[in-house]
Amino acid sequence: MIELLLLLEELTDHITPLEKRIEKEAKTNPLAKLLMTMNAVGPITAVTVVAEVGDFGRFKSAEALASYSGLVPSQRSSGQSVRFGHITKQGSRLLRSVMVEAALRIRPTHDAQLTEFLDRLKPKCGAKRARVALARKMLTIMWYMVRDHAPYKERVLSSHHDTKRDDLVKAF
Numbered sequence: 001m002i003e004l005l006l007l008l009e010e011l012t013d014h015i016t017p018l019e020k021r022i023e024k025e026a027k028t029n030p031l032a033k034l035l036m037t038m039n040a041v042g043p044i045t046a047v048t049v050v051a052e053v054g055d056f057g058r059f060k061s062a063e064a065l066a067s068y069s070g071l072v073p074s075q076r077s078s079g080q081s082v083r084f085g086h087i088t089k090q091g092s093r094l095l096r097s098v099m100v101e102a103a104l105r106i107r108p109t110h111d112a113q114l115t116e117f118l119d120r121l122k123p124k125c126g127a128k129r130a131r132v133a134l135a136r137k138m139l140t141i142m143w144y145m146v147r148d149h150a151p152y153k154e155r156v157l158s159s160h161h162d163t164k165r166d167d168l169v170k171a172f
Helices: 002-028 030-035 043-053 062-069 093-104 112-125 127-148 162-171
Strands: 073-078 081-087
Touching: 002 030, 002 043, 030 043, 030 127, 043 093, 062 093, 062 127, 093 127, 112 127
Parallel strands: none
Antiparallel strands: 073 081
8 A cells, every 4th residue: 555655656746747847838838828718728628739739720610620539420321311429539539538528627607608508408418428519619619719819708698688698599
């Protein structure tokens, strides 16, 4: 048991400087700084996304980036019928996992827009699939943020204007 504790302490000593280097990179990299304006995206997530995606401009659309990450549903078609299945899991495994981890950190106090999206999907497809869909949505939002060079801006959903609120929700 003591050996395991010593090993844990040794690993922690190695991890701490690496985390500091990642935080330093996140503060100096303009894309990472931009991505960190999004709720639940910290330095490690931002630097990982920047490293895995590279040049965001190589993707013609947000959907192409989502496809690259493997966060899109597979599609089976025969004749007139089209069926969608599990996510393809093709592309960057690290990008996919870091985005799902970021989606797990979204809380109602963090972001009403993304929480609303998650709450709408949970009854339809379950909590786990809803989180994967949220990860894809967050990655899509990141693509638009980088394309427009604009920080993340949460849309405020006001409950006293139900028609406007419904219109905003439908827009997602």
